[in-house]
Amino acid sequence: MLSCVNRLFGMSFGIIALMSAVAPDSDASTSGIGMAQSRVAPTTHAEALIDHMRFAERSKTMALATGALSGIADSGTTPAEEKSATGMRSRKSVFKAAALSLVLPGAGQFYNGSHWAKTGAFVAVEATLIAQTLHYDNEGDDQVVEFENYANAYWSQSEYWEHLNSVYGVTDDTCAACTHHLPDTKTQQYYEMIGKYNQFSYGWAGDTAIVYGQEHRFEINPYPSPRREIYNTMRADANKTFQKRDNYLIGAVANHVLSAIDAALAARNLNKKITVGDRLTVTPRVRLARDRTLAANVNLRWRF
Numbered sequence: 001m002l003s004c005v006n007r008l009f010g011m012s013f014g015i016i017a018l019m020s021a022v023a024p025d026s027d028a029s030t031s032g033i034g035m036a037q038s039r040v041a042p043t044t045h046a047e048a049l050i051d052h053m054r055f056a057e058r059s060k061t062m063a064l065a066t067g068a069l070s071g072i073a074d075s076g077t078t079p080a081e082e083k084s085a086t087g088m089r090s091r092k093s094v095f096k097a098a099a100l101s102l103v104l105p106g107a108g109q110f111y112n113g114s115h116w117a118k119t120g121a122f123v124a125v126e127a128t129l130i131a132q133t134l135h136y137d138n139e140g141d142d143q144v145v146e147f148e149n150y151a152n153a154y155w156s157q158s159e160y161w162e163h164l165n166s167v168y169g170v171t172d173d174t175c176a177a178c179t180h181h182l183p184d185t186k187t188q189q190y191y192e193m194i195g196k197y198n199q200f201s202y203g204w205a206g207d208t209a210i211v212y213g214q215e216h217r218f219e220i221n222p223y224p225s226p227r228r229e230i231y232n233t234m235r236a237d238a239n240k241t242f243q244k245r246d247n248y249l250i251g252a253v254a255n256h257v258l259s260a261i262d263a264a265l266a267a268r269n270l271n272k273k274i275t276v277g278d279r280l281t282v283t284p285r286v287r288l289a290r291d292r293t294l295a296a297n298v299n300l301r302w303r304f
Contacts, residue, residue: 097267101259108263112270122259129252136245143238147231148191154227155194157182160203166212173199177219195232198222204231 092112101108106122160182161171168175173182180197183190194200198218202210204225215221283299 091271092267094264094267094271098260098264101263102256105255105259108259109266112263112266114266118262122255122262125255126252126259129248129255132248133245133252136241136248140238140241140245143234143241147234147238148186150227150231150234151191151194152186154206154231155200155203156206157203159205160200163202163205163210163212163216163218167214167216167218177217192235195228195235201225201228204228 097108097111099108100111101122104123105126106119109119109122164170164173164175164178168177170178173180178199180193180199182193182200194203201218201222202212202216204227205223206227210216216223283301285297285299
């Protein structure tokens with residue numbers, strides 16, 4: 001309310017100064033805000049000098065009045081209020097602010113003209129979360145390569161088939177006790193199954209040259225391979241790494257949503273705070289004609 005009163009008084013004094021600058025004297029006439037002063041041609045050198053001094057004084061007064069109108073917000077106002085006084089501040093689209101932050105956190109805050117600290121905070125959080133997501137994704141991929149290479153070195157598919165043939169009398173994994181089918185190619189499921197299920201435990205026996213008997217049925221007595229335990233630990237570590245990656249990715253998504261909500265609320269509150277000073281634009285104009293006639297006017301523009 002106080003800033004509105006200050007701007008109102010500022011505009012009043014500016015208009016009064018303009019009117020005073022072009023006020024009529026014994027040899028001039030004025031009309032309205034936009035006015036012109038006609039001068040009587042001087043008859044002597046003294047009159048010409050006095051006339052020149054009067055003209056210079058009016059020009060100085062006119063310049064001061066113009067400055068008063070164009071710099072209404074100079075007396076103790078903030079930069080935001082100065083923008084309001086000159087009509088530079090505008091309403092913000094709530095949808096646009098939210099959409100910008102939803103795409104890039106901090107963009108909606110920048111659009112709203114929020115403090116740089118808030119904009120920077122959302123950007124910094126986004127950069128950190130994305131960096132951590134990429135870091136753990138790359139680390140997890142490296143761990144996958146490690147445990148796959150380990151399995152390729154120590155799990156024997158031929159030993160697995162030999163075990164099934166010797167104990168169950170089958171040449172494939174269709175025995176009564178078999179619950180899973182080994183994929184024909186080394187897919188993600190392939191590497192999961194050989195370490196997770198006891199059916200594939202004897203593939204970890206390697207070249208131990210076991211003479212298989214009924215006591216080697218995997219559903220009763222799976223092969224106790226230390227290598228299988230190491231392999232499962234390696235896979236568990238990789239899964240934990242990918243879980244960290246997913247957590248940071250969820251955090252990044254949450255940052256997008258929070259930034260969008262904040263930008264939308266800020267835009268809505270900003271629109272509510274728009275006052276008369278934000279919609280009223282005052283544009284003073286002063287011109288000097290060839291005959292040294294001063295003309296001044298003030299354009300008022302109201303934005304709905």
